[in-house]
Amino acid sequence: MRSFVLERPESLSGAFDLLNEYREKALVKSGGTDLIVWLHKSLVSPDCVIDLSRIDQLKGIAVLPEQLEIRALTTVSELASHPVVREKLPALAQACLAHSDPLIRNRATVVGNVCSAVPSGDMIAPLVCYDAVVEIANASGSRSLKVIDFITGPKRTALSTGEIVTGLKIPLNEGRSSGSYLKAGRREALDIAQAAVCCVALEKVSTEFRISFCAVSPRPIRAREVEKLLNDSGRVDDRILELAADLAAGAVDPITDVRASREYRLAMIRELTKRAIAGCVAELEGAGRSE
Ligand SMILES: Cc1cc2nc3c(=O)[nH]c(=O)nc-3n(C[C@H](O)[C@H](O)[C@H](O)COP(=O)(O)OP(=O)(O)OC[C@H]3O[C@@H](n4cnc5c(N)ncnc54)[C@H](O)[C@@H]3O)c2cc1C
Structure with a gap:
């Protein structure tokens, strides 16, 4: 494994500054359950790893009128036990419990699963069925894309250099x-x-x-x-x-x-x-x- 700089910014703007400095030589890390494996196997060789885990703005699940907001650091475990997910998005709750085991689920994030974009990612099919939208931001603004359009191929996404996924939004159906x-x-x-x-x-x-x-x-x-x-x-x-x-x-x-x-x-x-x-x-x- 090649050596790299590990940065742990405490704000989104700090993360964007680092992304702008290192450009395509930076990789962001959420839970690290994919990224650390890839680093060990030298499948990726960044100059800088930007660990997002200290950014409070990226934590939590919010129930908004008619939609659920899953921020980027939400773990698979947190999502599996959320009452609105269990009630309104049961296929997503089941997929969370089909993911890995309880230890990995406590670290792995839902957004990390989408950003890895491997065809076997357990979060992806339910997010596609529930019409989930990926929230993307860079230093100068934000945009959103449906999950089905965000993943463009195996391990490939529509994310550009300098961008971070800040979360997912899922519309909530009113009926049964x-x-x-x-x-x-x-x-x-x-x-x-x-x-x-x-x-x-x-x-x-x-x-x-x-x-x-x-x-x-x-x-x-x-x-x-x-x-x-x-x-x-x-x-x-x-x-x-x-x-x-x-x-x-x-x-x-x-x-x-x-x-x-x-x-x-x-x-x-x-x-x-x-x-x-x-x-x-x-x-x-x-x-x-x-x-
Ligand atoms: C033992 C083991 C078992 C596993 N079992 C399963 C399983 O059953 N099902 C399954 O689907 N997966 C499984 N995985 C894979 C992995 O746990 C998941 O894909 C996980 O959800 C990834 O989330 P993470 O937070 O760890 O991502 P990370 O490893 O932090 O990141 C993964 C990728 O996404 C990028 N990324 C992360 N966050 C962001 C962000 N906010 N913005 C932009 N890019 C970002 C990173 O740069 C990296 O390219 C397993 C892994 C291990 C080690």
């Missing part, structure tokens, strides 16, 4: 909703997904389904054809579930790697899609989730 995040892995904890499916059903004028995947495409996608099938079908029966599974398998483009073959991932996507949709429908038809 259900959600399911189902992950296939080789063991229960500390395993990166072989494949995962996220399904969200939101009660609006009629029920609106949203589906996304993990570890089976180079960048995040919504399964628009599956969503249209479910939104138009009125009642979800076994025939619709089989059609949805076929469409889901057609929407993804998994690779073969050390964790699983393309064929296994496609089979998992078919099965998990059926189970995730059936779970969401059963929850809405049964006790459901109220406001």
Whole structure:
């Protein structure tokens, strides 16, 4: 590992000053659960690591009118236990609990997971389903992008030199909703997904389904054809579930790697899609989730 300067600014403006000084030779660190591994393996060799962990402005979760604000240093554990997330964004809460193990979840941030932009990131599919927006800032202003547009490829994002992600905003649905995040892995904890499916059903004028995947495409996608099938079908029966599974398998483009073959991932996507949709429908038809 090459040596580097470690800076720990206490304000966002201090972080921007450092980013402007070191430009593309700087990397920011939140929890460090990805970055420190990459540094050890010399996959990245920055001149300066800017540790954001002392910036209070980047801490906390705020419930705003009609949306939830997740600031950049929010850990996966904090999000998993937040009452509004458990009530209104159940698929995101489930994905948090599918991430790593309790020790890593206490350090790893939700924003770090999005910024790493690895296709197996557990936070990404639920954030895509819930239409989350990435809040980005630099020394002179701010902008926002949907998560689905922010991640442009494996380990690639739309972030420019000098920019930091300050948080995420997620719209909150007023009506009832259900959600399911189902992950296939080789063991229960500390395993990166072989494949995962996220399904969200939101009660609006009629029920609106949203589906996304993990570890089976180079960048995040919504399964628009599956969503249209479910939104138009009125009642979800076994025939619709089989059609949805076929469409889901057609929407993804998994690779073969050390964790699983393309064929296994496609089979998992078919099965998990059926189970995730059936779970969401059963929850809405049964006790459901109220406001
Ligand atoms: C043992 C172990 C198990 C794991 N299991 C899982 C798992 O099950 N599921 C899963 O999805 N991941 C897993 N991971 C990966 C990792 O924990 C997650 O991706 C984590 O959420 C990253 O967050 P972080 O705060 O640690 O990011 P960091 O390591 O701090 O940063 C990751 C990347 O994002 C950038 N970044 C961080 N914050 C910002 C910001 N505010 N603005 C701009 N760029 C930023 C960094 O420069 C770096 O490129 C695991 C890692 C380990 C070590």
